[in-house]
Amino acid sequence: MPLLLLNLRNVPDDEADEVRALLDENQIDYYETRPSLWGVSGGGLWLPDDRQEDQARARLAAYQAARGERARREREQALSEGRAPSPWAAFRENPLRALATLLGIVLMLGLATLPFLFFTRG
The missing domain is CATH 1.20.5 (Single alpha-helices involved in coiled-coils or other helix-helix interfaces)
Incomplete structure (x- = not known):
């Protein structure tokens, strides 16, 4: 049964691209649905079956932790330099x-x- 891995609503394009690349690098099968015309669905990245769920979720969690830490560092640097x-x-x-x-x-x-x-x- 298909499994939603990442809802793409309000996800920046660069983050979605990085997640796609991460899944490709780790040879995790996925497919993508686009946002609906009326905004009901934001689109998403789906696993076709749940056999790779644990691996995909672990990789995604590690990626999101690293991205969050990078964003915090960039924000702190911008604040210290007065660019925030x-x-x-x-x-x-x-x-x-x-x-x-x-x-x-x-x-x-x-x-x-x-x-x-x-x-x-x-």
């Missing part, structure tokens, strides 16, 4: 999106507090 993205940098990069986000937050807070403002006065 900040909220101000995100605002400068895309001010319209930042303002729309802030407006949405204010509107949601306003809608959430309206019942308390109008219906608690007795």
Whole structure:
């Protein structure tokens, strides 16, 4: 029975490519499903049967641990060098999106507090 090894929703392309290469290097059979047109499925990497599940999961766990450690080191280095993205940098990069986000937050807070403002006065 096919077994989902990795859901590709929100997985960066470089990580998906590295996982495919890892599976190929270790001669682990897999197939890939693409994301659905309507966004219901994010796609995935599947094992055709469960005979290689233990090997595939062990390799994937080791890869993800190494990738996580590498990402933490890169983040710490960016912070120490002052290159890490900040909220101000995100605002400068895309001010319209930042303002729309802030407006949405204010509107949601306003809608959430309206019942308390109008219906608690007795």
